[in-house]
Amino acid sequence: MSADHNHDHAHENTDNHAGHDHAHGGILGPNTELIFALGSGVALIAGFALEKLVPGLASWIPLAFFLCAYGLGGFFTVGEAVENLKKRRFEIDTLMLVAAAGAAALGHWAEGALLLFLFSLGHALEHYAMGRAKRAIEALGELAPRTARVRRGQDIIETPVEQLEIGDVVIVRPNERLPADGFIIAGTTSINQAPVTGESMPVDKHPVADPTEARSRHASVTSASVVFAGTINGSGAIEIETTRKSSDTTLAKVVRMVSEAETQKSPTQRFTDKFERIFVPLVLALTFVLLFAWVVVDEPFRDSFYRAMAVLVAASPCALAIATPSAVLSGVARAARAGVLIKGGAPLESLGAINAIAFDKTGTLTEGQPRITDVVPFTGIDTNELLRVAVAVERLSDHPLAEAIARDGTEQLGGVTVDTASSLHSLTGKGVTAQLDGQTVYIGKPEMFGADGVSPLDAPALQAIEQLRQLGRTLMVVRHGDRDLGVIGLLDTPRPAAREALDKLRSMGVQRMIMISGDHQKAAEAIAAQVGLTEAWGNLMPDHKVEAIKRLRADGNVAMVGDGVNDAPAMATATVGVAMGAAGSDVALETADVALMADDLSKLSFTVGLSRRTRSIILQNLFVSLGVVAFLVPATILGLGIGPAIALHEGSTLLVVFNALRLLAYRDRN
Template structure:
C-alpha cells in the first residue's frame, strides 16, 4: 500500500491479487477502518439471466474484464454479476450494453428487492421473455431431442426419402448446437480453447463421417445437460433469493397519532412502526412499546424465539442505537410472536441487517475458492492437450492397419470422453450450495475461499469477552482506598465510564448506578480518551481522572500505584476478577472488581469442536492471565494468553499460523487486526454490527457460539463433496478415455460423459439439506 497526499485529499494505492481478494472485499476493509473509496469508482451487483453454466459465466467475466474502465468483473452461474469500474472511463449504461451484446439479461429488481439492494429500479426492464427466456435453452434442447427421435424412427421406414431424415438431423444440430456455438465463438474471441470448442469439433467430425445421428445425439445430450445443470443450480440460487423476500413490502407507521400503511422503501430513520402479532417486522429498530417473543431464525439462525422488551428511555436509545442490548433490538424479516409492538426505525431498508446479508451473500457467490481457481487453470492447460492428442489420433491409420474413417471416429469419441465438463461445475456447485445453506442457518460466509479454508482449520483462537463469556460482566467488588467513601469512588467511575461504549464500561455504569441509587448525583465528566488495552482518562471538575489496569499507572505521569492498592488488585485477580484502579489528580480512590461468566454453551461447543477435528484451542484476552486462565480451564481450552494488547494478539495469531491454519473468533471490533491476520476471521453476533459484517470472513449473525460447530461442520462437508466431485469428474475421464480407445462407441461416451456432469451437481445440492449435529452428541 502506498499513501499519496495531493490535491488536498489523502489517497491510498493498493496492489492486490483479484483472484485471491476482490475489490469489494477491499472496500469492506476500508469502510471498516473508517475510510471510504471515492465516488469515482463504481460498484455494481446485478442479478442476471443467460449464464446457463460455469463456462459461460467464466467467458462473460473475461469479456467484461477486457472492457475499458472495468477494474474487476466476476460473473457466476448463480446469477450475480459483480463489476468494479472507473466512472471516468465507462458507465453503468455502457456495461449493460456489453452484457446485452453477450445475450446476458440484467434483471431489474422489484421495488422491495431494489430497496434491499440499495438502488431504485429503472423504468425499463430486461427480462427478455420472462419464463420463456429462463427456460429457452431447455426448450431448444427438447426440440433437438424430438427432431433426433423422429429422424431415428424414420430411418426404419424405407419409403421415406433419405433427405428428410438428414434434414431432421441437421435441424437437431441447429437447435442442440445453438448455445454451444455462441459460447465457442465468445471463447475463441478471447483466444481460448474451451470444452464447447471440443464438443463442436466432435459434432462436426461425426457429420464429416456421415454419422449425423450420433452427432445430433452428442449435441442434444450436451445441451440438455447444460439446461438441467442450470435448472439444478437454480435451486441453490432460489434458496439465496428467498432471503430477499423475507421483509414485508409494506409497513404500518404511526404518523400524527394515526396508523397509516406505506411501502417499506419509504420508511425513514426515526419512524415509529406498529408490528401486529404474528407478522413480519419490516425494518431494523428497537422496541419503544410492548413486549413479545420474536423468531429471528432467518437472520441469526436461533432455533427458538427470543424475548424482546421495550427500552427504558426512547430518546437515549435513539441517540446511541448501537449500544442497545439484544432484548431491545429487532431486525427486518424476523417474525413477531403473540405480543403487539411499536418499534423505532434505526436503519432504512437498504441498510438493514437483512439487506446487508442479501447483498453480501450475493457478492460471496462471486468469490472463487482455491479449488475452483485450480480447476480453472487445469482446464486451460488440459483442453489444448486434449485437442493435440486427438490430432495425433487422427493419424492412427498410418500406424494401425485401419481405414481413416475408423481413426477419425475413435478420435471424436476420445474428444468427448476427455472433455472435463463435470470438472468445470464440480466446485462452484458445491460452494454455491454451501454458502446458501450457511446463510439459511444464520451464518454469512464471504465466498468459496473462507468456506474451503474453514474446512482445513485445526487451530482456533478465541477472544474472551463477549465470545466465550456472556460479555455481560457484573460489578462484584468496590474497594475504596483509606479515607474514601465507596459512594464517592462509584460516582467518579460512573461519570467516566458512561462516556465509553466498552462492555466493561456498560457493566460499571449499570451496576454502579444501581448501588448509588438516587441519593448521590454523578458529576459531569469530559475530554474522554481511550488508552487502548489499558483504560480511560477524562476530566472531572478540571482534575484528570484515570481508570484502568494496574499496568496503566506505571506508564503515565504521576504517583505510582501504592502497595496497599496493589495488594487489593492482586487479591481480586487471584479470585478471577477483572480489576480497575481509579486515580483522581494525584489521589488513588480505590479498586473495582468485575467478573464475566462463561457462556452456558461454551464448554459443550468446545467439546463438539474437538469431535470435528479441531486439535488446538486457545484464548486471547486483554484481561490478566489469571482471569484468562480461570475461564479457559472452565470451558476446556488448551491454553490461555492474557494481558494482550491488540498488536500482541496479531503477533500471537501470526505465530500460531506459522504452525498450522488458524481461525480467530472475536467480536469484529477490537479483534479486527487479529482476525485479518488469521486464515479465517470469524465474528460473533454480527447482526446489527456494521464493523463485524465488514471485517470478518465468516459472520455468525446471532450472538450464539453454537453456530460455530455448525459452520465448521458445513465447511468440512463442503470440502468433502468438492473432493468427491473432483474424483467423479476426473475418474470418469480416466475411465472413458481408455474405453473409447478400445472401441467404446461415441453415443455411449456421450451418455456417460453428461451423466457425470449431472451427478456432481446432484451431489453438491446435498449440501442444501445439511443438518447440524446437536451440541454434546458424538
C-alpha cells in the same frame, strides 16, 4: 488458504465456470433451454426411427430431423462458444461443437445430434439443479414485507418499504413480519429471528428505556430492544423506530453478501481453473495427433477422424468445471439458511481444514455482560467517592466493562448524585481518561499505571490489587488527579453453551483451542477453566493478539473467533476470521470471513461441520470428474464410440451437481 491471505474482501469476479453459467432463458421463459433440449431429443428420435424403421424413405427426410436436432440442441451452445471466442477463450462448449461438426462431416448425423441433445439436456438439468441452490439464497430476500404501516402525525399510512426513512415509526401487528431494522419504542413481544440469525427459539423483546439516547447512540441499544427486517413478530403489537433504509437492513446485506460469495473462488476452484487452462490445449493437441493416426495405423482417415472426435468428447472437463462451484454455492446457501454468513469458497473450504481455534474471551466465551463483584477503596478513601468518580466517567463509554461499572455502580450508590465528566479519551487496550471537576481521571488496568508517562501505584495499592487478581477478577483502577481512589473488580459470566460447543469442536478433531484475552492471566485462566479450555493467554494488547495468531498459524490453519470490532486485526491475521453476533454489527459483517448472525457459539460447530462436509463433497466430485475422464480417454482411443462416451460424460456432470446439492440438506449431527 495461503499463508499470505490478507482477507481482502474485494469481490473477485470469476470466469463463467467454463461455460456453465450462460443465460438459459429465452422466448419460452426461464426453461427455454430445457424446452429446446427436449425438442432436440424428439427430433433426434424421430429422425433415427424414420432412418431405421422406414425402408426406402428418401434420405433427406431423417436428415432434416437430425438438422433440427442440431439446431435446437446447439442453439445455446453456439451462443456461448461465440462469446468465448470473442474473449479468445477456447472452452468446453466450443469443444462440443467441434466434435458435433466432426460427426456431421463423417455423415454420423445421428451421433452428432445425440451429442448436442445430451449436452444441452445436461446443461439444462444442471442449471435447474443449480437454480435450487440459488433460489435458497434468493428466498432470503423475499422474507421482508413489501409495505409498512407508518405513523405520520396522528395518521397511520401504508407505504412501500423502499420509501421508509431513518427515524420513521412503524406499527407491527401480531404475527406479522417486520419491514425494517430498528428498535422498539412501544409494546412488548417475542420475535422469531430465525430468518436472520438462525435462532430456533423466539426472543423476548421490550422497548428501549430512553428513545432519545437510543437515537443518538445506536450502539447502546441492547439486543432485547433491537429488531431486524424479515423476522416474525409474536403475539404483541409493537412500534419500532427505523434505524436503516430498506437497502441497508441486515437482511439486505446478508442477501447481497451471500450472492456475492458465489463469485469468490475457493482454493480448489482456482486449482481446477489452472488445470483446465493447461488441460484443454492438451486435449486439442491429442485430438490433432489422433487425426493422423491413419499415417501409422492401417485404417482409413475416416476412422481416425471419428476416434479423434470421440476423444474430444471424452476429454472435455465439464464435470470438473462445475464440481467445485456447485458445492460452494450449496454450502453457502445452506449456511445462510442457518443464520451463518460465509463470504465465498475460500473461507468455506479453509474453515474445514483448521486445526486450531483462538477465542476472544469477552462476548465470545462469556456473556459479555460483566458484573461488579468487588469495590475496594484505598486507605482514606470513601467507597461512595470511588464509585461516583468511576460512574461519572464510565457513563461516557460503551465498552462492556464501562457499562457494567456505570450500571452496577449507580445501583450501589442508590440516590447519591453523580457529577458529569467530559473529554473521554480511550487508551486502546488499557483504559480511559476524562475530565471531572477540573482534574484528570484515569480508569484502567493496573498495568496502565507506571507506563507511558502515567505515575505508578504505591505498594499498598499493589497489594490490594494482587489479592483480587488471585480471585480471577478483571480489575479497573481509579485515579482522580493525583489521588488513587481504589480498584473495582469485575467478573464476566461464561456462556452456558460454551462448554458443549467446545466439546463438539474437540470431537471433530480440532486439536487446539486457546482463549486469548486482554485480561490478567489469572482472570483469563479462571474463565478458561469454567468453559473447559486448557490454554489461556492473558495480558494481550490488540497487537499482541495479532502476534499470538501468527504463532498459531506457524503450526497450521487457525480460526479466530471474536466480535469483529476490536478483534478485527487478529481476525484478519487468522486463516479464517469468525465474528459472533454479527446481526447487530455492521463492522462485523464487513470484516469477518464467516459471520455467526446470532450470539450463539453452537453455530460454530455447525459451520465447521458444514465446511468439512463441503470439502469432502468437493473431493468426491473431483474424483468422479477426473476419474471419468481418465477412463474415457483411453477407452475412446481403443474404440469406444461417441454415443457411450457422451452418455458417461454428461452423466458424470449431473452426478457431481446433484452430489453437491446434498449440502442443502446438511444437519449438525454431533
